[in-house]
Amino acid sequence: MNMDSDLQIAGDILEVPHLLQPERAHPETVAEFAGLARSIADDRAQWAPYVEYDATTRWYHRLRTGPGYEVWLLSWVPGQGSGLHDHGVSSGVLTVLEGELTERTERGTRVLAPGAERVFAPGYVHEVVNDSLEPAVSLHVYFPGLTEMPMHESLQAQCAPLTTDAVVA
DSSP states (O other): OOOOHHHHHHHOGGGGGGGGGOSSSSSSSSSHHHHHHHHHHHHHHHGGGGOOOOSSOEEEEEEETTTTEEEEEEEOTTTOOSSOOTTOEEEEEEEESSOOOOEEEETTEEEEEETTTEEEEETOOOOEESSSSEEESEEEEEOOOOOOOBBBOOHHHSOOOOOOOOOOO
């Protein structure tokens, strides 16, 4: 039986720099964009100084741009929401930084607590609302950068009305 490990046979790859992938200057994959969102979320100093709250409208601030992407910071006072929308040709990552947000899609509703992360592809239709009694802050990464946000009919309007003989649980 051969007891040699791969490391003993091939040697330590970290000792052979020409075999290592070069570090990328900017994210290029969905996983890297999700990692970018997590790294910003984990470093409060990168985003907390920019947070503002506006009782009349959702507040937002473009935090960063890079080749083909944008990072936005949004604040939500109780009751504020995005309306049902998609992000056109952009994919994205939504990360809750503080408070709670509710995401509604045709598949259902989920409450997003701090640290929750949602990744979505072009054409993903959702609504995000602060249904809580406390303000919330979220981080949004769009790639390519957000150029459109088509609004959609409300989820309730899309559902067929209940008939009088329907059973409601």
